[in-house]
Amino acid sequence: MPEDIRARISAGVHDSFSAGLGIFPLGIALGLLIIQAGLPWWLAPALSVAAFAGSLELLLVGMIATVTPLAAVALTVLVVNFRHVFYAFSFPLHLVRHPAARAYAVYAMIDEAYAVSASLPEQERSAPRLLAMQLACEAYWVGGGLLGVALGAALPAPVEGLEFALCALFTVLTLDAFRSRREIPSLLLAGASVTAALVLTPDLAVLTAMLLYVTLLLARHTLTARRPETTATAVRETPRRTADAFDDRP
Amino acid sequence: MHLTTGPSTPYLLSVLAIVFTITLALRALPFAVLGRLRGSAVVRRLAVWMPVGVLAILATTALHGTVTTDPHGARYALPAVAVTIGVHLGLGRRTILSVGIGTAVYVVLLNAL
Structure with missing residues (x-):
């Protein structure tokens, strides 16, 4: 493997550590919850691979345990995960060329993966770094779930507050x-x-906030687009300029 | 061993299929649509404008979730957020360190007080 790619993979795995601090304990919580709900242990890894969306899975355990109708399950998935629709605007999928790798990058576009890649400057991003980070995140999630299942009843009171x-x-x-x-x-x-x-729809806060935010950004686009050419040009050049100006990372 | 009549295996498999299909569709379809819009001014600008706000929304709702799940959450979560930000800006933006110390502060406050 070329030195360059190995360095990028290791940078990606390093990126994943901070996300893992949040993902791994949540995975353990999912495993514990599944056992406490009397559901089969294999549901933890199966759900983690099928959905790979932390907050949704924790929500689904309760619904599955009470055998909620499938239509209600489908609606919940649609509403809770709808925010991912907006990630496509700024998720760096264009870096990934191989079709299978692209498919995986899209499948594994969880909040944490989006967040970690979005906080990186453009010139530090690469396909190996992104994919390594996503694979590591999935490993933490599935691994955490299996550990939670294994701990099962052995841990009557799990450590509170890790979320x-x-x-x-x-x-x-x-x-x-x-x-x-x-x-x-x-x-x-x-x-x-x-x-x-949070005031209007506290139970659907993320979805409502994302919809409002995108609407406001579109309004901002419409308003600034009507102004003279200078404004539009300045905005278009912003990413390159700021990336250069603020790339003082050690 | 749990002997209660839980959900059947076909039901569980149906849930898994539904969850997989809808989640993947929500993540994949926008890319298919954006492929045709690539280069349009609005998509380019949204790509620049969106990330910081999306992250701020996720941070705020995660904080709100923490505050509402635990009655003492607010009293401990806000200082823990302040510690997280302080450590991050003060100790060279090392994410793992900031997240680790912030979380440790919250867990200790919640369990020890």
Whole structure:
């Protein structure tokens, strides 16, 4: 294997460590939940591979245990995972050439994978780095689930509060993404969207916030596009300029 | 051993098939549509504008989830977020360190107090 590719794979695995801090404990929680609900152990790895979407799987365990009608399951999956539709705009799939690798990159486009890749500057991204990170994340998720199943009843009171890792990870990645691209208007629009979503639809906050956010960005696009040529050009050149200006990573 | 009448295996397999199909479709279809829109001004601008806001939304809703699942969540989660940000900006943006210390602070506060 060329030195260059090996370095990129190792960078990808390194990227995955921070996401793993959130994913692995959640996987354990999923395994424990499945055993506590009286469901077969193999459901943990099967669900992790079939869905590969943490928050959805935790939600599904309760629905499966009570044999919720399949139509209701389908609707829940559609609503909870609808946010992934918006990731396509900025997920670096164009880096991945091989068809099988592309298919895997899309299948494994979980929140954490999107978040970690979105916080990297463009010139540091590559296909091996992205895929290695995604494969590692799936390994943490499936591995965590199996460990949770194995722990089963042995751990009557699992350590509380580990789910905070997810919150800490997204906070840190927001800081990094802001450093790569100082998009204050976007941040303000996102803040308004999520505030409105939490007040109006607390149970569907992520979905509502994403829909509002995209709507506001489209409005921003329409408003700035109508202005003279200079504004549009400045915006178009933003990624390159900021990437150069803020690429002072050690 | 659980002897209660749980969901049948065909039901479980149906759930797995549904979950797999819908999740994959939601992740794949936008790329198929975007392929035709590539290079359009609106897609290029959204690609630049979206990430930081999406991450901020995920961070806020994750924090909200933590705060609402535990009655004492808010009192411990906000200081833990502050520690996470402080460590990240103060100790050279090492993600694992920031996430690790922030989470440790939250777990200790939640379980020890």
